[in-house]
Amino acid sequence: MSQPAPGGAARSRPYAWYYEPLRWLLLGLARLPLAGLYGLAEGIYLLLAYVVRYRWPVLTTNLRRSFPEKSEAEITRTGKDFYRHFAQVVVEILKLAAISPAELAERMRFTNPELMTRAFAQERLVLSLGSHMGNWEWILSGAALEFPGRAAGVYKPLNNPFFEDFMRRLRTRLGADAVPMLATLRYLVAHKGQGHTLSLLTDQAAGPEDRPYWTTFLHQDTSFYTSADRLAVQLDCAVLYVGIRRVRRGYYEVTFTELPDGRAAAAAPAGTFPVTEAFARQLERDMQASPEQYLWTHRRWKHQRFA
Numbered sequence: 277m278s279q280p281a282p283g284g285a286a287r288s289r290p291y292a293w294y295y296e297p298l299r300w301l302l303l304g305l306a307r308l309p310l311a312g313l314y315g316l317a318e319g320i321y322l323l324l325a326y327v328v329r330y331r332w333p334v335l336t337t338n339l340r341r342s343f344p345e346k347s348e349a350e351i352t353r354t355g356k357d358f359y360r361h362f363a364q365v366v367v368e369i370l371k372l373a374a375i376s377p378a379e380l381a382e383r384m385r386f387t388n389p390e391l392m393t394r395a396f397a398q399e400r401l402v403l404s405l406g407s408h409m410g411n412w413e414w415i416l417s418g419a420a421l422e423f424p425g426r427a428a429g430v431y432k433p434l435n436n437p438f439f440e441d442f443m444r445r446l447r448t449r450l451g452a453d454a455v456p457m458l459a460t461l462r463y464l465v466a467h468k469g470q471g472h473t474l475s476l477l478t479d480q481a482a483g484p485e486d487r488p489y490w491t492t493f494l495h496q497d498t499s500f501y502t503s504a505d506r507l508a509v510q511l512d513c514a515v516l517y518v519g520i521r522r523v524r525r526g527y528y529e530v531t532f533t534e535l536p537d538g539r540a541a542a543a544a545p546a547g548t549f550p551v552t553e554a555f556a557r558q559l560e561r562d563m564q565a566s567p568e569q570y571l572w573t574h575r576r577w578k579h580q581r582f583a
Contacts, residue, residue, distance in 0.1 A: 291438035299442065306373035310526055313367035320363035325356050331573040338572045342494035342563070357568035364525060369413045372446040377421055380450065383527050384418030391532040392423060395514040396471035401464055402514045403504055405535065405555050407479035408571035409562055410520030410528055413447065416475055418530065420452035428453035428467075429475040430460050460503075464511050475518065478504055478552070479559060481576050489549040490581050493556050494563065497581040505551045508538035515551050517558040522569055533558055 305313070324330045335358065339351045346354070372380075395402045404419070406412060419427040429447060433456050434440040447454045455463045455474065464474060478501055482488035488499035508515050517533040535558075536550040544550045563570050 289437040289440065291436075291441060295438040299438070302370060302442065303373055306370050306375075310368070310371055310375075313371060314364060314525065317360075317363040317367045320366060321360045324359045324363060330359070334575060335572045338576060339567070341496055341577070343567065344495060354567050355572075358570070358572055361522070361568050362571070362573075365411050365413075368411050368526065369446065372413065372417055372449060377450055380414070380417060381421050384414055384421075385523075385527075385529050386418070386422050387529055387531045389422055389532075391516060391534060392473060395473075395516075396423070396426060398514075399469050399471050400514045401468055401471075401511055402473040402516055403508055403551075404473050404475040404516050404518050404532075405478050405504055405551075406475055406518040406520070407477055407559050407562075408574075409479075409559070409566075410522055410569050412477060412520070414528060415518060415520055415530060416447060416452045417450045418528075419473065419475070420450050423473065424451060426472050427451070427475070428455050428463065428472065430455050430457055430477075432457050461507070464507065464513075468511055473516075476504060478555060479576075480574075481578055483579055488579070489552045491553060491556055493560055496577055498556070498577060499579050499581070500549075500552045500556060502549050502552050504555065505541050505549045508536075508551055509542045510538075512538040514538075517555055519558065519562055521562075521566065 305316070308316075332355065335355050336351055339346070339354055343351070343354075392402060392404075406415060416427065416429040429452060431444075431447065431454055434443065444454050453463075460474070460476075467474075480501065482499040482501040486499075486501055489502045489505075490497060490499055492498070493500075504515065507513060514537045515535040517535050519531045519533060521529050521531070523529055535554040536544070541549075541551050
C-alpha cells in the first residue's frame with residue numbers, strides 16, 4: 277500500500293485495511309468532472325455555513341481584528357464567502373487525484389514565469405514563498421507542469437498514515453517533489469546549482485521557540501517564521517513571492533514578485549529579516565484585496581508578542 281516518496285521523502289507508513297473503502301470512494305469522486313464536484317461543494321458550503329458553522333468564532337474574530345473598518349454585516353458576508361471558497365478548494369484538491377495535466381494547465385495560469393526561469397538559467401535555487409491563499413495545493417502541481425522536473429514543496433507530515441499517504445500522492449502525481457519539513461535543508465543542499473524551486477507556505481503562526489519575526493500585519497502584532505531569510509543567506513537563493521488569485525470558479529492566476537534574495541538578506545543589518553518583511557507586505561495586500569480567498573479558520577494570532 278505504499279511506495280517510496282519522491283524527493284527524498286520518507287516511505288509511507290502502512291495504514292489499516294479498513295481505510296481502503298474510503299480510498300476508493302475518494303478516488304471515485306475525483307473522477308467526476310469539476311462541474312459535478314462543485315455541486316458537492318455547494319452542499320459542503322451549506323453545511324459549513326448554516327449547520328456546523330465551522331470555527332465561526334475564530335473566523336469572525338480574525339476578520340474583525342484584520343478589518344476593523346468593516347461592519348458586522350460585511351464581516352458575516354465575508355465569512356460566508358470564505359466558506360463557499362473553502363468548500364470549492366476542498367473538492368479542487370480532491371480532483372488532483374484524477375485531473376489531467378492539460379486541464380490543470382488550462383486552469384492555472386502563470387502570468388510571469390520568466391522570473392522563475394531566469395533564476396533557473398543562473399542555476400540558482402529559488403525559494404517560492406506562498407500562503408494559504410486561493411488554492412495553495414494547486415500551485416505546486418501547476419508549477420510541476422510549468423517547470424517540469426524543477427518544482428518541490430515542503431509539507432508537514434500528517435499523523436494519520438492513510439491521509440498522509442493520500443495527500444502525498446495527490447501532491448506528487450503530476451511530477452512535483454513532496455519534501456517533509458525536517459528534510460528541507462537536506463533537499464536544498466542536494467539540489468543546489470541545479471536550478472530548482474522549493475515552495476514554502478510561510479504564513480503560519482510562529483511560536484516563541486521558533487525565533488519569530490514580529491511585525492504589524494493587518495493591524496495586529498503578528499509573528500512570522502524566519503527560515504526563508506536564513507535559508508536564502510545560507511544557500512544564496514533567489515526568493516519569489518507566490519501570489520494567487522481566483523479569476524473565476526476553478527481558474528486561478530499565479531503571479532511572482534521578486535523579494536530580497538540571499539545576497540540582499542546577507543547584507544541587511546543584523547537582527548532584521550528583509551525577506552520575511554517583504555513577504556508579509558505582499559501577503560497583506562493580497563488578503564486585503566480578496567479576503568474571502570484566505571484560510572481564516574486557523575488561529576493565526578494565537579501568540580502574543582510579549583508573552
